Amino acid sequence: MEQNSHTSTVRGAETILLVEDEPSVRRLVSQMLQLTGYTVFEAASGPEALGLMDRVGQPVDLLLTDVVMPSMSGGTLAQRLSRRHPKMRVLFTSGYMDDTVVQEVVAMGAQFLPKPFTPGSLTQKVREVLDSPWDGLLFEALSTPEG
Secondary structure (H helix, E strand, C coil), X not given: CCCCCCHHXXXXXXXXXXXXXXXXXXXXXXXXXXXXCCEEEEECCHHHHHHHHHHHCCCCCEEEEEXXXXXXCHHHHHHHHHHHCCCCXXXXXXXXXXXXXXXXXXXXXXXXXXXXXXXHHHHHHHHHHHHCCCCCHHHHHHCCCCC
């Protein structure tokens, strides 16, 4: 695949759980992914995503989550969902590159896409993460202890 591949040439059929607390960003990202063939479940927070996955009951191939969210970080969400979906891949996003949690996620080698991103860079990164070897050990390092 070429680096400059157009959105319409990067296709998939997998299931993605999109967790983004900003409604307009969530809607836009969901539409971009659906237009390229993915099935997308949307949640506005970590707790909402956990409840949604309880109701849906099917595995997800990719968790696409913001790192910094109210009530539960993307790292904690990834760790909790990985127990239920052990082969799930994770792609983190954030527009807060100065945030300590974001810097830790990037430093640990987690898959990361900084905001803002283009439709082409989103779909290309999603495809790259889905096609990459799975590394479940990263989730344990990313989770923060719950009090």
